[in-house]
Amino acid sequence: MNTVLNVKDLCKTYIVNKRQNNVLKNVNFTVNKGEMIAIMGPSGSGKSTLLYSVSGMDAPTSGEVIFKGSDISKLSENVLSNIRLDEMGFIFQQMYMLKNLTVLDNIILPACQSKKIKESRKETVERGQKLMRKLGIIETAENDITEISGGQLQRACICRSMINDPEIIFADEPTGSLNRTASDEVMDELAKLNAEGTTIMLVTHDVKVAARCGRVMYIVDGNIQGEYNLGECNSPSQIRERERALNNRLMEMGW
Numbered sequence: 001m002n003t004v005l006n007v008k009d010l011c012k013t014y015i016v017n018k019r020q021n022n023v024l025k026n027v028n029f030t031v032n033k034g035e036m037i038a039i040m041g042p043s044g045s046g047k048s049t050l051l052y053s054v055s056g057m058d059a060p061t062s063g064e065v066i067f068k069g070s071d072i073s074k075l076s077e078n079v080l081s082n083i084r085l086d087e088m089g090f091i092f093q094q095m096y097m098l099k100n101l102t103v104l105d106n107i108i109l110p111a112c113q114s115k116k117i118k119e120s121r122k123e124t125v126e127r128g129q130k131l132m133r134k135l136g137i138i139e140t141a142e143n144d145i146t147e148i149s150g151g152q153l154q155r156a157c158i159c160r161s162m163i164n165d166p167e168i169i170f171a172d173e174p175t176g177s178l179n180r181t182a183s184d185e186v187m188d189e190l191a192k193l194n195a196e197g198t199t200i201m202l203v204t205h206d207v208k209v210a211a212r213c214g215r216v217m218y219i220v221d222g223n224i225q226g227e228y229n230l231g232e233c234n235s236p237s238q239i240r241e242r243e244r245a246l247n248n249r250l251m252e253m254g255w
């Protein structure tokens with residue numbers, strides 16, 4: 001199988017007021033191409049730190065993060081920022097959109113910054129509109145980012161994360177601020193992207209969200225406490241049963 005991410009003995013230590021906080025302790029795992037994988041675990045267990053460390057947003061204290069064959073923890077900031085821009089998509093709960101730009105302009109911003117994308121602005125705009133149509137938010141294209149709902153904003157974030165056609169999308173609690181319906185819709189979209197081949201790694205507290213992923217990693221206190229392989233989710237009718245099975249397994253792991 002094609003490995004996208006290979007994480008070896010990853011450690012992350014923060015030092016705050018001269019006190020050492022070992023947040024990640026020798027974490028090892030791999031992510032294969034086309035996987036949709038969820039990270040679960042108690043608050044403060046290191047889920048966000050893990051996502052930041054493996055996506056090159058934050059430097060690990062030690063260990064290796066091999067992304068498509070190269071150790072990103074050893075790359076220069078310049079090379080790394082191009083990899084983040086061209087090959088990774090990011091969806092965060094505190095959605096970092098720029099307030100003085102329209103929704104569409106926010107979505108196409110990474111394409112305008114990328115050296116990989118060789119197209120006219122018109123073509124970029126058309127791709128942005130196409131993504132917005134796909135996610136059902138085209139009517140908000142010219143709105144200010146403050147004029148749309150939470151669900152629309154989250155879908156706009158998905159569009160933006162997709163604009164440079166990334167190898168992998170990292171999402172930190174992508175449905176954390178949404179109600180059930182909006183959350184289900186956002187997950188429908190992420191599942192579609194995944195079915196089309198995009199690898200997705202997301203953090204969630206929501207068993208229903210995790211049950212749609214092929215694999216769940218459970219983190220406690222900076223260690224992978226356990227893992228559960230749910231396999232591919234082929235139909236929405238399976239979600240209930242998957243949720244029940246995942247709940248049982250999480251309970252065993254101390255959820």
Ligand SMILES: Nc1ncnc2c1ncn2[C@@H]1O[C@H](COP(=O)(O)OP(=O)(O)O)[C@@H](O)[C@H]1O
Nearest residue numbers: 014016021023042043044045046047048049050
């Ligand atoms: N930038 C930072 N500086 C110092 N400590 C941090 C920083 N980010 C996270 N931490 C600490 O790391 C631990 C794990 O945080 P985090 O990864 O955000 O947990 P989770 O996402 O699982 O809730 C917490 O104790 C938190 O206080």
Ligand SMILES: [Mg+2]
Nearest residue numbers: 047048049172
């Ligand atoms: Mg977090």
